Amino acid sequence: MQCSVCNKNPSLKKLQTPKGEVSICGECLGRLEAMKEQKHLTVRLSRDPSTKNLTIIPRLSKTSANSIIKRSGLPAPSEIRAHLDEYVIGQFDAKKVLSVAVYNHYKRVNYTNSDDNNERVELGKSNVLMLGPTGSGKTLVARTLARALDVPFASADATSLLSGGGRGLEEKVIIPLAQACNYDSKKAERGIIYIDEIDKISKRGHNHALGESIQQSLLKIIEGTVSTIMVQGEKRSIQIDTSNILFIVGGAFVGIEDQVLMRFGGGASVGEVKTTNELLKEVTPSDIIKFGLIPEFVGRLPVIVTLDELDHSALIKILTEPKNALVKQYKKKFALDGIDLEFDKQSLVTIADMALKLKTGARGLRTVMEESMLDIMYNAPSETNLNRITITSDVITKSGKATFQYIEAAAATKLDELLPKRPRGKAAP
Numbered sequence: 001m002q003c004s005v006c007n008k009n010p011s012l013k014k015l016q017t018p019k020g021e022v023s024i025c026g027e028c029l030g031r032l033e034a035m036k037e038q039k040h041l042t043v044r045l046s047r048d049p050s051t052k053n054l055t056i057i058p059r060l061s062k063t064s065a066n067s068i069i070k071r072s073g074l075p076a077p078s079e080i081r082a083h084l085d086e087y088v089i090g091q092f093d094a095k096k097v098l099s100v101a102v103y104n105h106y107k108r109v110n111y112t113n114s115d116d117n118n119e120r121v122e123l124g125k126s127n128v129l130m131l132g133p134t135g136s137g138k139t140l141v142a143r144t145l146a147r148a149l150d151v152p153f154a155s156a157d158a159t160s161l162l163s164g165g166g167r168g169l170e171e172k173v174i175i176p177l178a179q180a181c182n183y184d185s186k187k188a189e190r191g192i193i194y195i196d197e198i199d200k201i202s203k204r205g206h207n208h209a210l211g212e213s214i215q216q217s218l219l220k221i222i223e224g225t226v227s228t229i230m231v232q233g234e235k236r237s238i239q240i241d242t243s244n245i246l247f248i249v250g251g252a253f254v255g256i257e258d259q260v261l262m263r264f265g266g267g268a269s270v271g272e273v274k275t276t277n278e279l280l281k282e283v284t285p286s287d288i289i290k291f292g293l294i295p296e297f298v299g300r301l302p303v304i305v306t307l308d309e310l311d312h313s314a315l316i317k318i319l320t321e322p323k324n325a326l327v328k329q330y331k332k333k334f335a336l337d338g339i340d341l342e343f344d345k346q347s348l349v350t351i352a353d354m355a356l357k358l359k360t361g362a363r364g365l366r367t368v369m370e371e372s373m374l375d376i377m378y379n380a381p382s383e384t385n386l387n388r389i390t391i392t393s394d395v396i397t398k399s400g401k402a403t404f405q406y407i408e409a410a411a412a413t414k415l416d417e418l419l420p421k422r423p424r425g426k427a428a429p
Contacts, residue, residue, distance in 0.1 A: 084141065087322045088141055089318045102126070108123040127222060128248040128304075131250070131306045132252065132306060134360055135364060138307060141307070151190050153192050154180050155196060156172050157197055169214075185238045188245070189240055193245055193247050196250050199252060203294070215297045216294070249301065256287055259287050281306045333377075338387075342389070347391045350393040352365070376395075
């Protein structure tokens with residue numbers, strides 16, 4: 001009887017397997033035993049449907065695969081999502097997709113840099129394209145992901161690439177990342193770069209040729225190239241390989257929902273068939289290409305994520321719930337001056353109302369608060385014995401003044417009462 005594996009040599013031994021009894025020769029048995037001795041491998045026999053022969057298949061064991069991840073301290077997708085939840089309100093679907101994409105990207109980086117050469121497979125990058133209205137939190141999400149992974153982060157604006165005529169791409173994209181990690185090339189090569197307003201370099205309008213040229217240049221960096229960067233203030237340079245840098249690009253893509261609408265309702269208007277948020281979730285790579293991004297560029301962005309437009313309820317939550325919420329930031333600023341700052345509920349509703357009218361999403365919240373709080377931030381530090389400030393809706397609309405509460409004079413301790421007494425006429429030491 002011939003060997004069931006190689007089908008060449010005479011059978012030497014019979015083995016019991018989950019698929020039944022198989023015959024194996026001495027040579028194939030030696031290969032099988034050698035593989036089993038490698039602790040990081042598991043071995044299984046698989047039957048070839050065409051030849052009916054058995055094939056020895058070595059696989060990286062689950063323990064070994066997990067060790068590659070554990071050695072790098074890579075958090076699981078659920079842990080990445082939990083970190084995003086601390087800073088980003090809503091956007092549940094987007095946070096889930098991004099958590100998986102980022103996890104897979106850094107798992108790929110760790111695998112590529114590992115010393116495992118068995119059954120080597122080239123894993124593709126998980127670069128991301130984010131669609132969402134202005135102020136929906138695209139930059140915040142990208143920055144928070146970098147914080148969750150403890151990797152350097154840099155952001156660039158695609159409109160600045162247009163204004164520069166497409167020149168200085170490395171200066172505007174790669175150098176900020178190098179600066180973020182003090183020109184440590186190894187750290188930079190594991191970083192995240194976010195490019196905002198990517199829709200502005202589409203081939204639409206009068207920037208057709210320039211937009212395509214910039215996309216081609218960005219494509220080279222995203223695919224992987226070695227950039228030579230001069231270290232600021234020093235007469236030396238470093239080289240950064242962009243192959244393992246995670247690129248996230250984002251844009252509002254205003255009007256792309258109309259392209260999607262044609263597939264669902266023909267001549268119907270947005271809202272009749274689906275809402276804008278629902279239509280954006282249906283965007284496909286072909287829609288992005290039709291919008292004006294070249295196929296090669298879109299092909300390097302396999303993960304497409306949509307961020308929802310922020311409604312009134314989300315804006316109120318953004319004011320108070322995240323770790324870096326605006327209300328928490330203002331309260332901390334005043335606390336450093338010994339002042340307790342309070343916002344009543346209606347004031348938060350009014351801030352959200354005014355921010356919605358600005359149509360700039362979460363950015364509008366900061367705009368409204370900065371304008372409303374300016375006089376208070378100017379005057380409060382000069383007040384004596386000021387203990388508490390209460391902000392009402394009238395303060396936000398500038399139709400009333402904030403309530404200032406002071407410590408009573410009898411309860412206020414004067415500084416000179418805390419100093420040691422000395423006899424008259426005696427000079428201070």
